[in-house]
Amino acid sequence: MFVWSKVSPVSKQSILEERFLGLAQTNAVITELPGKKRFRIEVYCKDKNDAQKLLNEFGGQLSKLKIKDWAKLNSSSERPPIKIRDRLIITDSNKKSEINKICKKFEGRGVISIPAALAFGTGDHETTSTCLRLLVDLAKEHKKNNKEWSLCDIGTGTGILAIAAKMLGSKIVECFDFDSTAINVAKLNMLRNQTTDIYIYEADLFEWKPKKKKYWDIITANIFANVLNANLSKISTALAPGGNLILSGILREHENSVIKSAQKTPLTNPVIYRKGKWVSMHYRKD
Numbered sequence: 001m002f003v004w005s006k007v008s009p010v011s012k013q014s015i016l017e018e019r020f021l022g023l024a025q026t027n028a029v030i031t032e033l034p035g036k037k038r039f040r041i042e043v044y045c046k047d048k049n050d051a052q053k054l055l056n057e058f059g060g061q062l063s064k065l066k067i068k069d070w071a072k073l074n075s076s077s078e079r080p081p082i083k084i085r086d087r088l089i090i091t092d093s094n095k096k097s098e099i100n101k102i103c104k105k106f107e108g109r110g111v112i113s114i115p116a117a118l119a120f121g122t123g124d125h126e127t128t129s130t131c132l133r134l135l136v137d138l139a140k141e142h143k144k145n146n147k148e149w150s151l152c153d154i155g156t157g158t159g160i161l162a163i164a165a166k167m168l169g170s171k172i173v174e175c176f177d178f179d180s181t182a183i184n185v186a187k188l189n190m191l192r193n194q195t196t197d198i199y200i201y202e203a204d205l206f207e208w209k210p211k212k213k214k215y216w217d218i219i220t221a222n223i224f225a226n227v228l229n230a231n232l233s234k235i236s237t238a239l240a241p242g243g244n245l246i247l248s249g250i251l252r253e254h255e256n257s258v259i260k261s262a263q264k265t266p267l268t269n270p271v272i273y274r275k276g277k278w279v280s281m282h283y284r285k286d
């Protein structure tokens with residue numbers, strides 16, 4: 001495994017996020033540096049040539065990931081736990097003693113451990129945290145109406161949304177990603193969080209065929225707008241009547257394109273959430 005990394009001013013963050021958190025390059029970690037004026041991006045590549053191409057294109061540094069660095073990626077906490085409403089706590093700690101402390105401190109809340117890894121979705125990105133908040137609200141709504149629910153998470157990354165759905169009481173949870181590293185990371189996280197009754201598989205949304213006669217009460221898709229736009233009609237057919245669709249990962253400049261795509265489907269009543277340069281949307285199906 002090779003790591004390409006570069007420290008850049010925050011003014012460049014959009015361009016680099018678009019490049020790396022978009023389509024195939026998901027094994028990127030962006031860390032804001034103290035003072036919030038600069039950030040570090042690290043991209044993990046299996047093939048040295050891929051890392052070399054990034055070095056040629058963007059400058060920066062290339063290094064080989066040592067075994068002990070791998071272990072470090074999965075160790076103790078580097079940031080305070082993230083609170084999602086009054087229901088969930090996301091920690092990047094993998095240490096039993098630290099997790100026990102968090103469970104004690106936040107009694108009654110579900111604690112999800114997602115250590116920084118080679119997949120997207122540790123809870124601190126705006127797009128993920130908005131999805132988590134919406135999920136908590138929808139779980140509450142289903143509970144209030146005494147209604148069982150199922151969820152399909154498209155582009156699962158670390159599996160964070162699928163794990164959260166299971167913890168929030170979803171009866172059936174399915175998720176997929178086209179990145180095999182993400183699938184491995186997500187499986188590990190499911191074991192780590194004792195939410196193994198989730199059906200997870202590797203698939204590309206462009207080739208994904210929703211199962212006939214199986215409709216989801218909630219679908220989450222935190223993926224770039226171009227991927228959403230091309231697949232929104234198919235996604236909406238997989239949704240149960242009255243079902244909820246949570247979309248995220250949409251840059252503000254792409255907001256209208258997603259709204260337009262949704263207008264061609266039975267999706268209605270959009271509620272739009274804007275956070276920084278990111279947009280999330282909550283649709284219901286007629």
Ligand SMILES: C[S@@+](CC[C@H](N)C(=O)[O-])C[C@H]1O[C@@H](n2cnc3c(N)ncnc32)[C@H](O)[C@@H]1O
Nearest residue numbers: 026120121128155156157177178179204205222
């Ligand atoms: C922004 S991350 C979201 C991860 C996680 N769901 C979250 O909310 O934090 C997008 C994920 O979608 C996956 N992805 C992108 N395009 C895809 C496609 N065409 N089919 C399946 N997965 C895709 C990426 O590999 C990545 O893991």
